[in-house]
Amino acid sequence: MMDNALTIEHARKDRGKTTVLDDVSLRVAPGERVALLGHNGAGKSTLIKTILGLTPLTDGQIRVGDAKPGSAVARRTTAYLPEAVSFHPALTGREQLRLFARLDGQKADVTGLLDRVGLGDAMDRRIGAYSKGMRQRLGLAQVLLGSPKVALLDEPTSGLDPISRQDLYAIIDELAANGTAVLIASHALTEVEAQTDRIAILRKGVKVADDTLQNLSAQAGLPTKLRIRASGDHADQVAEATGGTRINGVAVEILCAPDRKMEALRRVAAMGDVITDIEMTPPRLEDLYRHYAKEGAQ
């Protein structure tokens, strides 16, 4: 337990009569990148605010390293990027980041950080003239201040164009490589797929999944899709032999459970020249997410 940068145990949060978080436990190790997925209102932002100590828990406990949320130590070691953050329009990016650096209480290379997030040319312009993406980059720059132990990013990709997203994930990887535990709350499923070590899914305040993508797909038992192209007019024959469905003149589609995948592949490979191509699509995060976030999942 001492090894975790962030430990959440049986966290519960009631707001009036509704339970926003219900018995949520989650651990993030140093250098680990965990995606926190869920619909709007699933409790992602609330969970982040309880980690920051901005909202008290009804029950359970949270530890940032060894410190309590909201304590001086926890606040110094935690970095946070709020969803769709904005800053005072009259300040320049440099002035705003300098304020954060001073509040953080550590010497920081403000100019270097702004360069790092791609605001090098805009740092002396007023934030009022920034685009949404530029404000998001400024928000990201303050995350990098003072090499945090835990970074909490709430919808970090909202408002970013595809290239900026790549930059963002490069920065997240860098943070993780330096030992920061990164928790990313997101809807942007496909990107999180490639960029995180583990995925936790919240549904109505309950954690319904928490594992690596591979293990989650194995548990869910979602079928892998094999699309086979047959040569000439052998498609019918292939479909019959493999138990798949013909989807056009030359291609056959087979859906097979994770444990039957190799068997199906072997059978197809044994058919020799008749097969010209195999395309394999494992279940995507979206399918998995739908599986876990829907009613009736475990």
Place this chain on the structure above:
Amino acid sequence: MTRFLSIASTEMLILRRNRWLLMATIIMLLFALALTFAGSAPTGSVGVDMLTVSVTSMTTLSVYLAPLLALMISFDAIAGEAERGSLSLLLSYPAGRGEILLGKFAAHLAALAFAMTVGFGAAGAIAAWFGGAGAESLLALARLIGTSILLGAVFLALGYLVSALSRSATGAAGLSAGLWLVFVVLYDLGLLGAVVMDGSGEFTRSVFPWLMVANPADAFRVWNISASDGVAMASGMVGAAQALPAWAAPMSLILWPLLAFALARAAFKRVEP
């Protein structure tokens, strides 16, 4: 301490950058000059120097203007940050909430003090130049500037209070307008009504003066008027002030900023961004 200073200097930068400081100073200067020149007519008949008359007029002005300017800066202080989404970020930093509020307060009060000093000071200098000034009238001017800053401090803190209590900047602006109306206009009207109803009974003689200085705006007025015979003569408002011990109005005006700031601090503590 560094955190307090960096919040304060950033707030000051914002006030300079969005021209608030310039506008407030110009407003103060224009009003003070206008009143000084317009009010210079009755000098001879009352028998006091021009600066005294000028201070009297500016006292009346400051009762309205100091609370208004203070509320205009402060209503946005917490609600505005909450609306931008930057409040949760600010609070995730190691600075304490008291430190943040105090930093903003220091910067806002400094800006207010600057505007007051320049505005009243310039008008006072002109009045003294044209119409003469004595040691007493100079003291009255200094008192006016000092008490105006105190009155501003009260309404800065009250502005933070409504800013912490309301969910949006627009809501906070509305509440501030209401606050101004109650303290500066309605409270006096209510008291006046009560005095008229009571005639010169027990209420008018013993309760009314205390109720009056309980309001910081009135305490400001009473302090300035009762402390200077000349100002009291020029304003013709002596009666109520004489019914009170001399410390009543100063104590009210010194306690109010502390009380209002404590209330604002307590309300800010309960804000969950």
